Amino acid sequence: MKANCWIAPRKVEIHDVPEPRILNRRDAILKVSSTAICGSDLHLYNGFVPTMMPGDVLGHEFMGEVVELGPDVRNLKVGDRVVVAFPIACGRCGQCRRELYSLCENSNPNAWIAEKQWGYSPCGIYGYSHTLGGFAGGQAQYVRVPYADVGALPIDDDSLPDESVLFLSDIFPTGFMGADLCGIRGGETVAVWGCGPVGLFAVASAYLLGAERVIAIDRFDYRLQMAREKAGAETLNYEEVDVHAALRELTGGRGPDHCIDAVGMEAHSHTPMYPYDRIKQALMLETDRPIALRQAVMACRSGGTVSVIGVYAGLVDKFPMGAVMNRSLAIRAGQCHVQKYMRPLLERIQNREIDPSFVITHRMSLDEAPAGFDMFAKKRDGCEKIVLAAN
Amino acid sequence: MSSDPNGLETGLATPSPLARPAVRGRPTGHEAWAGAHDDSPLPLLLGWLGIGLGAAELLAPRALLRVIGFAPTERAADVVRTMGVREVATGLGILANPKSKEWVGLRIGGDLLDLGLLGAGLAKAERPERTLGAAALVLGTTVLDVLGAEGLAERRKTRTPEAAVDRGVHVTRSVTVEKPIAEIYAFWRDHTRFPRFMEHVELVEDLGNGRSRWRVTGPGGARAEWEAEVTEERQNEAIAWQTVASSAIDHRVRVTFRPAPGGGTVVTVDLQYAPPGGKLGAAMLELFRKEPGQQVGDDLRRFKQLMETGEVLLSDASIVSRPHPARPPRPEELRSPS
Numbered sequence: 001m002k003a004n005c006w007i008a009p010r011k012v013e014i015h016d017v018p019e020p021r022i023l024n025r026r027d028a029i030l031k032v033s034s035t036a037i038c039g040s041d042l043h044l045y046n047g048f049v050p051t052m053m054p055g056d057v058l059g060h061e062f063m064g065e066v067v068e069l070g071p072d073v074r075n076l077k078v079g080d081r082v083v084v085a086f087p088i089a090c091g092r093c094g095q096c097r098r099e100l101y102s103l104c105e106n107s108n109p110n111a112w113i114a115e116k117q118w119g120y121s122p123c124g125i126y127g128y129s130h131t132l133g134g135f136a137g138g139q140a141q142y143v144r145v146p147y148a149d150v151g152a153l154p155i156d157d158d159s160l161p162d163e164s165v166l167f168l169s170d171i172f173p174t175g176f177m178g179a180d181l182c183g184i185r186g187g188e189t190v191a192v193w194g195c196g197p198v199g200l201f202a203v204a205s206a207y208l209l210g211a212e213r214v215i216a217i218d219r220f221d222y223r224l225q226m227a228r229e230k231a232g233a234e235t236l237n238y239e240e241v242d243v244h245a246a247l248r249e250l251t252g253g254r255g256p257d258h259c260i261d262a263v264g265m266e267a268h269s270h271t272p273m274y275p276y277d278r279i280k281q282a283l284m285l286e287t288d289r290p291i292a293l294r295q296a297v298m299a300c301r302s303g304g305t306v307s308v309i310g311v312y313a314g315l316v317d318k319f320p321m322g323a324v325m326n327r328s329l330a331i332r333a334g335q336c337h338v339q340k341y342m343r344p345l346l347e348r349i350q351n352r353e354i355d356p357s358f359v360i361t362h363r364m365s366l367d368e369a370p371a372g373f374d375m376f377a378k379k380r381d382g383c384e385k386i387v388l389a390a391n
Numbered sequence: 392m393s394s395d396p397n398g399l400e401t402g403l404a405t406p407s408p409l410a411r412p413a414v415r416g417r418p419t420g421h422e423a424w425a426g427a428h429d430d431s432p433l434p435l436l437l438g439w440l441g442i443g444l445g446a447a448e449l450l451a452p453r454a455l456l457r458v459i460g461f462a463p464t465e466r467a468a469d470v471v472r473t474m475g476v477r478e479v480a481t482g483l484g485i486l487a488n489p490k491s492k493e494w495v496g497l498r499i500g501g502d503l504l505d506l507g508l509l510g511a512g513l514a515k516a517e518r519p520e521r522t523l524g525a526a527a528l529v530l531g532t533t534v535l536d537v538l539g540a541e542g543l544a545e546r547r548k549t550r551t552p553e554a555a556v557d558r559g560v561h562v563t564r565s566v567t568v569e570k571p572i573a574e575i576y577a578f579w580r581d582h583t584r585f586p587r588f589m590e591h592v593e594l595v596e597d598l599g600n601g602r603s604r605w606r607v608t609g610p611g612g613a614r615a616e617w618e619a620e621v622t623e624e625r626q627n628e629a630i631a632w633q634t635v636a637s638s639a640i641d642h643r644v645r646v647t648f649r650p651a652p653g654g655g656t657v658v659t660v661d662l663q664y665a666p667p668g669g670k671l672g673a674a675m676l677e678l679f680r681k682e683p684g685q686q687v688g689d690d691l692r693r694f695k696q697l698m699e700t701g702e703v704l705l706s707d708a709s710i711v712s713r714p715h716p717a718r719p720p721r722p723e724e725l726r727s728p729s
Contacts, residue, residue, distance in 0.1 A: 018718070023710060025701065026700070053715075053716040053717065057717055090700045094569055109706045110708075127717065130708055133709075135706045135707060136717050144707070
């Protein structure tokens with residue numbers, strides 16, 4: 001079968017690889033219909049995530065048709081159309097029982113590597129390094145889904161096209177969790193760093209949960225325009241305004257109630273902080289550039305929440321802990337517990353509260369994935385979200 | 392182990408090294424190994440050496456420059472003073488933390504820096520033969536520093552209370568499993584099921600009367616066999632076994648069970664084995680190519696998976712024993728190397 005494989009930093013290629021087969025009793029094999037390139041795939045693409053191996057199949061956002069089932073999957077049948085949550089989760093361990101699916105204690109065969117990096121291991125993730133299990137991803141014609149009874153959500157409603165439900169696999173729930181972690185009760189002002197697809201879903205979700213104003217921050221005009229026109233945010237271009245001062249004045253001098261970092265470890269800045277962090281990153285003195293995170297912490301209203309859904313891999317430098325402590329900020333973070341959010345968000349899609357396909361700017365075939373990665377990484381052609389037809 | 396979860400590595404009063412053999416009841420033949428890592432005065436010596444040299448560098452940089460063959464210029468004196476600050480700082484660090492290999496490690500870094508500076512300055516030296524002599528002295532100090540750091544690292548590795556007794560390897564690891572204690576205890580009583588979650592254990596035969604025969608294969612294909620006998624069985628509390636007298640690799644294992652706060656069961660494995668030595672010791676090392684605590688921890692994680700989900704989860708990369716990309720393997724890649 002055809003699969004999009006990581007070869008080296010800034011190099012992915014379509015290769016012919018063996019088709020997956022059932023390895024565990026709760027596996028399913030999907031014939032992938034649609035898959036997508038995620039902003040977090042760019043961290044792999046740019047070489048910032050350790051333990052990638054040449055030949056790794058990428059992709060953790062995908063959906064398709066069940067073509068084979070392990071003997072212990074009882075809630076699915078061959079022929080079902082399903083969308084798959086990117087965290088691999090058993091549904092039985094203590095963390096899964098608490099609905100913290102991305103912390104599943106049983107789904108990472110390489111947990112020992114993650115323990116060295118992070119103290120304890122989170123769940124396994126499709127196509128996202130050997131630290132997170134060495135699972136083949138879904139940018140392929142077929143994919144194996146472990147614990148399919150927990151991770152694959154059937155989509156019975158044929159009136160919903162792939163494009164409207166595909167993002168239940170990751171970016172819609174991830175953006176939603178970013179807003180959910182803020183504990184929005186109604187009437188708040190929320191600031192969102194990053195107007196990539198996750199940032200746009202964080203904006204939309206903050207409104208769904210009752211926020212009164214959402215202010216979105218980026219440097220690309222086309223992304224800011226999408227945030228304004230498709231998600232209803234007010235926007236700030238950080239290359240044109242002093243974000244801290246602008247947020248202060250937009251919020252009557254007290255700062256946004258909650259701040260969401262939808263940028264992660266490859267943040268940019270036009271100030272000297274960028275070369276500072278870029279050089280430290282290159283010298284391995286820090287692995288992640290926390291420029292957006294620092295700004296979010298400094299900007300947040302005292303007593304507010306800084307919600308981190310952008311991906312970080314390791315160590316950051318010059319983190320303003322004094323602001324966190326002295327101003328009673330709460331930091332909440334995590335890979336999204338997708339299985340917890342999929343069903344309620346599918347209902348919102350069915351109720352026409354939101355159509356997640358609004359983030360899509362490019363549609364390609366799986367064969368064009370390498371060109372898609374290049375375009376997405378370079379932010380060319382107004383690229384916001386690429387969906388790949390896999391078969 | 393410095394990573395001992397109980398934090399037992401230092402400071403505890405330990406019984407005499409000869410109080411107990413590596414495996415209870417039987418001599419191991421490794422007593423000579425004990426005492427090889429008694430407290431060494433080397434780190435303290437290195438600390439004082441650093442302070443002495445540093446003081447000279449700080450107080451009389453010009454005189455020192457002449458001794459090592461350089462013209463006493465102001466710029467060179469500044470460099471020497473800076474090195475003096477470094478020497479004094481690492482020296483004080485070592486005296487304050489004589490059990491930390493990190494501070495001695497900093498000295499090694501400083502030695503290399505000194506050597507670099509001497510090498511770079513050699514061309515401009517007034518009396519190069521003196522500079523070369525200085526470099527030789529620094530090289531000698533470097534050797535001492537490396538010996539000191541290694542000694543400390545070794546010492547820290549073996550400084551658990553049990554290991555201080557046995558000079559063997561002692562590992563304690565726990566896992567919490569969301570299953571009732573009775574179910575878990577029942578599983579551990581049947582040794583023949585161990586290969587389902589112990590990575591390197593190929594087969595455990597029940598020989599009756601609490602005795603079992605184990606066959607083990609390491610990642611590199613090293614094989615070992617031994618017989619073990621159950622030494623303790625307390626229902627839902629503890630189970631223990633150890634190798635019998637004629638076994639190749641002496642070890643004892645004790646597994647304890649207790650209710651976890653909030654439900655489930657905490658399983659704790661306590662493994663002790665004789666220190667590696669000879670051919671068989673080398674085989675043992677290969678079996679535990681990972682740090683032994685890690686190996687036990689990984690086996691326990693697989694045990695948890697087995698109990699909670701009914702099987703051990705595989706990934707495309709993990710079903711092939713060699714490093715393998717995350718893609719479905721080809722049939723020829725699946726052939727086991729052992």
